[in-house]
Amino acid sequence: DxxxxxxxxSLSASVGDRVTITCQANQxxxxxxxxxxxxxxxxxxxxxxxxxxxxxxxxxxxxxSGSGTDFSFTISSLQPEDVATYFCQQYDTxxxxxxxGTKVDIK
Amino acid sequence: QVxxxxxxxxxxxxxxSVKVSCKASGYTFISYNINWVRQATGQGLEWMGxxxxxxxxxxxxxxxxxxxxxxxxxxxxxxxxxxxSLRSEDTAVYYCARDKFTIxxxxxxxxxxxxxxxxxSS
Numbered sequence: 001d002x003x004x005x006x007x008x009x010s011l012s013a014s015v016g017d018r019v020t021i022t023c024q025a026n027q028x029x030x031x032x033x034x035x036x037x038x039x040x041x042x043x044x045x046x047x048x049x050x051x052x053x054x055x056x057x058x059x060x061x062x063x064x065s066g067s068g069t070d071f072s073f074t075i076s077s078l079q080p081e082d083v084a085t086y087f088c089q090q091y092d093t094x095x096x097x098x099x100x101g102t103k104v105d106i107k
Numbered sequence: 108q109v110x111x112x113x114x115x116x117x118x119x120x121x122x123x124s125v126k127v128s129c130k131a132s133g134y135t136f137i138s139y140n141i142n143w144v145r146q147a148t149g150q151g152l153e154w155m156g157x158x159x160x161x162x163x164x165x166x167x168x169x170x171x172x173x174x175x176x177x178x179x180x181x182x183x184x185x186x187x188x189x190x191x192s193l194r195s196e197d198t199a200v201y202y203c204a205r206d207k208f209t210i211x212x213x214x215x216x217x218x219x220x221x222x223x224x225x226x227x228s229s
Contacts, residue, residue: 034215043202043219044152055217087152091214095168098152 002027002090006099012107019075021102023088028068032092035064035073038101039084047086048073080106109133111203111220118226124191127223129203136184137161140206142216143177143188145199153199157206157214158186193227200224 003026013019023033031051036044046055048064051071061076075082083106088099114128129141143155156167158177165177176189186203200222207217 036216043204043222044216045219046207046215046217049207049215049217089152089214089216091212094166094214096154096214098154100151 001095002029002093002097004088004090004097004099006086006088006102008102009100010103010105012105013078014107015078015080017078019078019082019104021073021086021088021104023066023071023073023099025069025071025090025092027092029090029092031067032090033064033066033071034089034091035062036087036089037082037084038087044087075104078104078106109205109218111205111218113201113203113220113223116224116226118228119193120229121194121227123193123227124189125193125225126187126189127201127203127225129186129188129220131184131186131205134205136179137181138209140209141177141179141186142204142206142214143175144202144204144216144219146202146222147196147199150199155188155201160186190225193225195227198225198227 005024033051035048038044047058052064064073085101085103087101110132112130117125119125137160140157142157158165160179179186202222203220204216205218207215
């Protein structure tokens with residue numbers, strides 16, 4: 001199985017800050033990489049698919065980039081409602097696998 | 108609007124089986140694959156397998172082969188996950204999730220059920 005790692009595992013930032021999370025695969029996954037947001041007690045929500053495509057209805061402060069093995073996810077201006085855990089997920093090779101998550105909260 | 112509504116929480120003893128349902132609405136049920144993903148408390152997300160609601164074809168993660176069965180009833184737009192020989196490590200929230208596209212091999216989960224907590228305890 002393809003192993004996904006994320007960093008940092010958690011972060012605390014101020015409202016309005018730019019926040020970046022990285023995700024790394026242990027082999028080339030082209031751009032088959034998705035990002036999800038999960039709030040406590042809720043199901044994950046798709047934010048970004050295929051590394052950089054913003055899902056319909058998702059605010060434009062969220063963005064993604066990268067290809068191959070290294071990817072990043074950015075919140076351009078952190079809002080209070082962005083407090084959540086963020087997961088990356090690859091689907092280059094079955095089984096699809098997820099990163100361990102990055103917990104984001106407000107300083 | 109697309110919705111996936113799952114059945115309620117379950118408690119089972121070790122060795123038993125559990126069957127969770129996922130009722131779809133707001134789209135053509137047979138057109139998009141349904142996946143099952145689980146999450147132990149405070150842990151990450153683990154994909155269990157997929158099912159094509161039209162053909163009934165399935166694909167399971169190797170870890171669950173022999174213990175998992177995914178089925179569907181198209182007449183009521185409902186998918187099912189059955190997990191047998193339960194052990195304490197199977198205690199988790201189980202989610203159904205729809206594939207965003209109908210293209211084979213493109214695994215992007217665009218809609219999720221609300222989750223079903225399965226507790227395995229003696």
